Amino acid sequence: MKRLVPIVIASIVGFVLILAKFIPPIQSWEENVVLWFDILAVFAFVLGGGNLILNHLKKISDRQAGWGFSVITLVAFLGTLTVGLLKIGVPPNEKYLDYVWSGDYQAEGSAFWWVFSYVYVPLASTMFATLAFYISSAAFRAFRANNIEASLLLMTALLVLVAQTSSGPMLTDFIPDDSSYAIFKVENIKGMLVNLFNTLGTRAIMIGIALGVVSTSLKVLLGVDQSYLGGD
Amino acid sequence: MKQSTMVWIILTVIAGAYLTTRVVQYHAGAVYVAPKVMTDEESGRSVTTWSQVPDLEKDSPGVEFSFVRTLGIWVSAFFTLAVFSFLVGDNVIYKIAESIFVGASAAYAMVVGFWAAFMGIFVGRLAPQFSRNTFMPSLEPDVSPNWLMLLPLAMGIMFLWRLMPAGGWISRWPLAFFIAVFAGLRLVSHFEADFVVQIRSTLLPLIVFAADGSFNLKASLWNSTMVFGTLACLTYFFFSVEHTGVAGHISRVGIYLLMITFGVGFALTVMSRYSLLIGRMNFLLKEWLHFGGTV
Amino acid sequence: MRIFITLAIIILSGGTLLAQQPTPPTNLKVADFVNDAGDRLQLTWNLSEDDPALDGSDAEDASTEDVPAELDNPIIQYRIDRQTSGDSEFEEVGTVDAGIDEYVAKELEQQKYTFRVIAIAADGSVSVPSETASGTPIVQWIDKSKIAFGIFMLIVCGSVVYFIEMAKAGRTLNVRKIAGLEAIEEAVGRATEMGRDCLFVPGIQDINDIQTVAGITVLSRVAELTAEYDAGLDVPTTRSLVMTTARETVEGAYTAAGRPDLYNPDNIYYLTDEQFGFVAAVTGKMVREKPAACFYMGAFYAESLIFAETANTVGAIQIAGTAMPSQLPFFVAACDYVLIGEEFFAASAYLSGEPQQLGSLKGQDVGKFIAAIFLIVGAVLMTVGEFISPGSEGEGSGMFREVILFIKDGLLGN
Amino acid sequence: MNTIWHKLADLDRRWLFALTFLAIGIPLLTGVVLPQKVSPMVVNVFDAIDTLPEGSSILMPLDFDPSAEGELQPMANAFVRHCAEKKHKIYFMTIWPQGVGMIQRQIALLKKEYPDYQYGKDYVNLGYRPGYEGVIKLITSDLPKLYDSDQQGTPVSQIPMMQGIDNIQQLPLIVNVSSGDPGLKQWVQYAATPYDSIEIVGGTTGVQASTLYPYIPNQMIGMLAGIKPAAEYEKVMFEKYPEIEERPESNLAHIFMTSQEVAHFMLIAIIILGNLVMWKTSGQGGRS
Incomplete structure (x- = not known):
């Protein structure tokens, strides 16, 4: 029961959905299932949120190092959750003013919108922006031509970097467009690297990945790979 | 230690003084809003909403200074600088920002899931009448409940069963269901878009002539490189053959070509990463400190 | 009397x-x-004569920019009316913009429907209806346009299944070593020596992504190793469903390794669904707890380099595996070992140590072999095509062209 | 053995961070603009929008969030301005929850620069629907099933430009701006590849670009990858519609491109320096 049933479920639904590609009358099943997944994910939030709360409560009650930060996390979590779920400060939909709950939960001016725009957005985008710095440090540390592979990667990257600037292409402006040396113009070299070499490498990777996905999926559907089910 | 504390105090004071002048002179971070009053003609009920207006309109009638949103801009600026401070080293300010971020973003994802998926799709379809009377008045009045929605409900309950003392294994059923569903879907879509179509796009003549019969060297070289290069890279991924002998040489060429691919990928990405930083700088300089006019 | 009637008609x-x-x-x-x-x-249907689209095609050579539309009152829309059998009234079911000569009627039952189309002009005046036409929808139980695609897929899937079965039957299959896999054991060993944790990130996508599933399979092997070596294991996740699945897997692995006592579910935890909230928490953890080995196995996006650079500053060994082509350059540059694309999926099979899983790798090779055959045969045929008919992009002409088009659009079409 | 190279080998990476900060920040403050050379791909994308007859319907999914604004905002602005110049009808939508805010910015731009553009007649905000690529699959065959109302909750039956729109196969062009998955790749996989009638152009981040090139030209007309093509797009647009250039911030991509320029050359210098350090201190080279 514990392992057999899930594997049977997996085989049946998986193969039915593969077949759906070829059987028009059941193609609409797929659309429903995608919606169901989102609903299950909401149920799963109970576990995720519960785990988050318990983890931090434990840190606080054990007075673990940095428990004060756990208090901050909990306050931020519960505060955001409350204003979001209760639609605090959300005006009703302008067409249905009598329906207090009809407004959009992210409506401009609401408390949840405030948290989103002034807490979440700056934190997320700044975190993302720190990548610019990490690129610089990785370039200094790791981009070293110490073998043929690394040298190829490096030379290609340098060429494309130059071509991605405004002045890069001007370096070879002295070569006329119609001369037989035109392929040596910076933008043409970049075009060749991007459109030819990048395409062929990416294609091979994609073909390989597609096969990897096919066989991993099959292993799951056939019950060959059961690691996601854990032990008994 | 003492010296560095000293340096930090001095820097903070200078920064504080500078910010004060920015506020006094340029109203740094100030946000102005205009009201919009909506009235329901039948019930006479009216609601006022506020929306941000460009600074140029701050003297227009009805436009007000918004303390809450101005505070928001300053809070944003604080968090932006807090994250950047991690680059100098781990510190208390960053830890505070990180703690708030984890808590607020987890709650954010849950609220979105709750209103969009749970209420919007699940409740909206299972109990349309209730939804119409409360949070979704725009629903068509004669929609009948979609009983199919009981299925995800059942699966959700099975999934949460693991919180019960016994029979937690039943939660594997919905999990197996969804893993299988997406395995099936991805199998087909990857096979189609990434396998079949990629092969199709690589079917090319190795020798190319122009319509008038003349030999086109450039296109011939291009196509040949494309076909043989793809083959070489594919060889690298063969698992049945050890990378020795001929297969070894070809896969070596394959890995070289892959390295060129990665070089291109790296360089193309660099551009995006710097633009992210540009985006943040733009926020700090324009929206917060009001340099060079405002947005 | 007649005058009045005539007048009335004129007025009306x-x-x-x-x-x-x-x-x-x-x-x-x-x-x-x-x-x-x-x-x-x-x-x-055929467009109304007052449709501006027709006008454009009539006056092809005239420069369209200076000459205003010749029609005083061009068609702007077509309205489609439907009559369900038995009903006497026509009902409007939809409209399309001018210039469009087709419409797909939807959500029909399997019964006879009659349609008519009416042209609507810019000023709102309507034409008389077109002649009516009727039809009955028919269910197609098999999408014929996809048969060739289906057979193709069946061959590749079939060979994966065939080799799995062969391996189950006890045939030994030779599979080459994948560089980087031995490094996993080495890394866990080093973490044990240093008395620090192993950090495992199973990507940032939900369990519905196949890469996450493959990452979980690798996690199962890493967990077995940490159980054997008694090393610490830390698994932050960005999705609740991944957390629960990973817990099942790790618990299973610890049981399999005979050390269920060492399993601690608190080490596998949910942080936040948000990408960069997750990044902030994980990098913070790296800096403070200094793991000795970091594994990144799954679907990764921009966080790849942030993780790799931060873990580097604390001197961790890093092993990555992903099928995200855009993140591979960063992992390749900044990590000690990288499983590239298909190798990552292969790793999960390889690490399981089960022979039938290795069978699937052979099946994948058949797929690549077929791809290679297509590329070579296609290239040869199309080169011949160029000789037959220069400048035809390899399609040739006559019978030959039919063959090429069959391969391109029949076998490899969508 | 304590040469300058050895000192550099142990360089604190925070110096590199500081350098990066200055390389991006200073050019942004000066506002200098550099000339751009237009590449053929950009012209293809421009023509895809420009050659459509005036008033064509365009689906514009904006699948990105504020963190990608620095890269994608300029091109989203350019696409919207271009469509508005051509009087195309714009159908905004998103499969990213945070995309809603991005759509609002574009609507603010329309209100400011094209006051004649009317909501519901010339543009509509269909808003966000959850379901990842499932949304794309669904609306290729049935738009109203998922989008029975717009972002404000107005039923589509009351929105003039939604009349007669059953699915996105009826819209001649998709202009997608996206920064990740689900995004342009999924639009190509689930909309443009299975349906011949769906044409697509895209704007995406440089990161995404390398995996998307193989889709061109069979599955996608073209795309703008990053700030540089966006600046080129602005240039083509200014040539055809010079009045746009007069407006403030219409050359945002040009301004951002200057910082890019400096940053790229800084990075090249850093890479060369890193390699010099390796050679000069060889024996202990390689990764540490």
């Missing part, structure tokens, strides 16, 4: 006469919509 019809009632569309045809679930019909 006057508006329309002045507005020049547009000409109706003609030659309406209703056909079954092919390869559907039997709920659609395909309508086609």
Whole structure:
């Protein structure tokens, strides 16, 4: 029961959905299932949120190092959750003013919108922006031509970097467009690297990945790979 | 230690003084809003909403200074600088920002899931009448409940069963269901878009002539490189053959070509990463400190 | 009396006469919509003479920019009316913009429907209806356009299954070593020596992503190793569903390694669904707890380099595996070992140590072999095609062209 | 053995961070603009929008969030301005929850620069629907099933430009701006590849670009990858519609491109320096 049933479920639904590609009358099943997944994910939030709360409560009650930060996390979590779920400060939909709950939960001016725009957005985008710095440090540390592979990667990257600037292409402006040396113009070299070499490498990777996905999926559907089910 | 504390105090004071002048002179971070009053003609009920207006309109009638949103801009600026401070080293300010971020973003994802998926799709379809009377008045009045929605409900309950003392294994059923569903879907879509179509796009003549019969060297070289290069890279991924002998040489060429691919990928990405930083700088300089006019 | 009637007719019809009632569309045809679930019909018609699209094609050589549209009252829309059998009234079911000569009627039952199309002009005047046409939707149980694709898929899937079965039957299959896999054990060993944790990130996608599933499979092996070596294991996740799945897996692995006592579910925890919230928490953890080995196995996006650079500053060994082509350059540059694309999926099979899983790798090789055959045969055929008919992009002409098109659009079409 | 190279080998990476900060920040403050050379791909994308007859319907899914604004905002602005110049009808939508805010910015731009553009007649905000690529699959065959109302909750039956729109196959062009998955790749996989009638152009981040090139030209007309093509797009647009250039911030991509320029050359210098350090201190080279 514990392992057999899930594997049977997996085989049946998986193969039915593969077949759906070829059987028009059941193609609409797929659309429903995608919606169901989102609903299950909401149920799963109970576990995720519960785990988050318990983890931090434990840190606080054990007075673990940095428990004060756990208090901050909990306050931020519960505060955001409350204003979001209760639609605090959300005006009703302008067409249905009598329906207090009809407004959009992210409506401009609401408390949840405030948290989103002034807490979440700056934190997320700044975190993302720190990548610019990490690129610089990785370039200094790791981009070293110490073998043929690394040298190829490096030379290609340098060429494309130059071509991605405004002045890069001007370096070879002295070569006329119609001369037989035109392929040596910076933008043409970049075009060749991007459109030819990048395409062929990416294609091979994609073909390989597609096969990897096919066989991993099959292993799951056939019950060959059961690691996601854990032990008994 | 003492010296560095000293340096930090001095820097903070200078920064504080500078910010004060920015506020006094340029109203740094100030946000102005205009009201919009909506009235329901039948019930006479009216609601006022506020929306941000460009600074140029701050003297227009009805436009007000918004303390809450101005505070928001300053809070944003604080968090932006807090994250950047991690680059100098781990510190208390960053830890505070990180703690708030984890808590607020987890709650954010849950609220979105709750209103969009749970209420919007699940409740909206299972109990349309209730939804119409409360949070979704725009629903068509004669929609009948979609009983199919009981299925995800059942699966959700099975999934949460693991919180019960016994029979937690039943939660594997919905999990197996969804893993299988997406395995099936991805199998087909990857096979189609990434396998079949990629092969199709690589079917090319190795020798190319122009319509008038003349030999086109450039296109011939291009196509040949494309076909043989793809083959070489594919060889690298063969698992049945050890990378020795001929297969070894070809896969070596394959890995070289892959390295060129990665070089291109790296360089193309660099551009995006710097633009992210540009985006943040733009926020700090324009929206917060009001340099060079405002947005 | 007659004068009055005539007057009345003139007055009543006057508006329309002045507005020049547009000409109706003609030659309406209703056909079954092919390869559907039997709920659609395909309508086609010839455009009304007052359709500006027709005007454009008539005056091809005239420079369209200076000459204003010649029509005083061009068609702007076509309205489609439907009559369900038995009903006497026509109902409007949809409209399409001018210039379009087809419409797909949807959400139909399997019964006879009659349609007519009416042209609507810019001033709102309408044409007389076109002649009516009827049709009945038919269910297609098999999408014929996808048969070749289906057979192709069956061959590749079939060979994966075939080799798995062969391996189950006890045939030994040779599979080459994958560089980087031995490094996993080495890394766990080093973490044990240093008395620090192993950090495992199973990507940032939900469990519905196949890469996450493959990452979980690798996690199962890493967990077995940490159980054997008694090293610490730390698994932050960004999705609740991944957390629960990873817990099942790790618990299973610890049991399999005979150390269920060492399993601690608190080490596998949910942080936040948000990408960068997750990044902030994980990098913070790296800096403070200094793991000795970091594994990144799954679907990764921009965080790849942030993780790799931060873990580098604390001196961790890093092993990555992903099928995200855009993140591979960063992992390749900044990590000690990287499983590239398909190798990552292969790793999960390889690490399991089960022979039937290795069988799937052989099956994948068949897929690549087929791809290679297609590329070579295709290239040769199309080169011949160039010689037959220069400048045809390899398609040749005559019978030869048929063959090429069969391969391209039949076998490899979509 | 304590040469300058050895000192550099142990360089604190925070110096590199500081350098990066200055390389991006200073050019942004000066506002200098550099000339751009237009590449053929950009012209293809421009023509895809420009050659459509005036008033064509365009689906514009904006699948990105504020963190990608620095890269994608300029091109989203350019696409919207271009469509508005051509009087195309714009159908905004998103499959990213945070995309809603991005759509609002574009609507603010329309209100400011094209006051004649009317909501519901010339543009509509269909808003966000959850379901990842499932949304794309669904609306290729049935738009109203998922989008029975717009972002404000107005039923589509009351929105003039939604009349007669059953699915996105009826819209001649998709202009997608996206920064990740689900995004342009999924639009190509689930909309443009299975349906011949769906044409697509895209704007995406440089990161995404390398995996998307193989889709061109069979599955996608073209795309703008990053700030540089966006600046080129602005240039083509200014040539055809010079009045746009007069407006403030219409050359945002040009301004951002200057910082890019400096940053790229800084990075090249850093890479060369890193390699010099390796050679000069060889024996202990390689990764540490």
